[in-house]
Amino acid sequence: METLATAEHIREHLKLVLDPELGVNIVDLGLIYRIDVSDGDVAIRMTLTTPGCPLHDTIVGGVRRALEGKKDIKGVKVELVWEPRWSPEMMTEAAKAQLNA
Incomplete structure (x- = not known):
């Protein structure tokens, strides 16, 4: 039986988390390293x-x-880093299209 705790499944769950200012999910924004x-x-x-x-x-x-x-999922640890510095080039095409709409 496949476990739900894989990086890809977690990435899908994280698509539900929006940047409140931009209204785009944090995965498509490129915030997940x-x-x-x-x-x-x-x-x-x-x-x-x-x-x-x-x-x-x-x-x-x-x-x-x-x-x-x-x-x-037993536990979650979030490490916030500033390197590499985020830039708009890290966004997916879907995020870029959403912000340009």
Whole structure:
């Protein structure tokens, strides 16, 4: 039986977390740098669009809420990093189209 705690499944859950200012999900914005899964423990390395973002707690809390309590996920650790620095080139084409609409 396939476990739900894979990087791809987690990425899909994280698409439900929106940047409140931009209204685009954090995956398509390119804010998720790495997802590691080990025995149900999930470690996420991510960034924000700007250092000192006032919505830091909202977005990181959204990541935790999107994953905690899901089948096969025991714990969630979110590491916020500033290198590499985020840039608009990290967005998917879908995010770019959404922001240009």
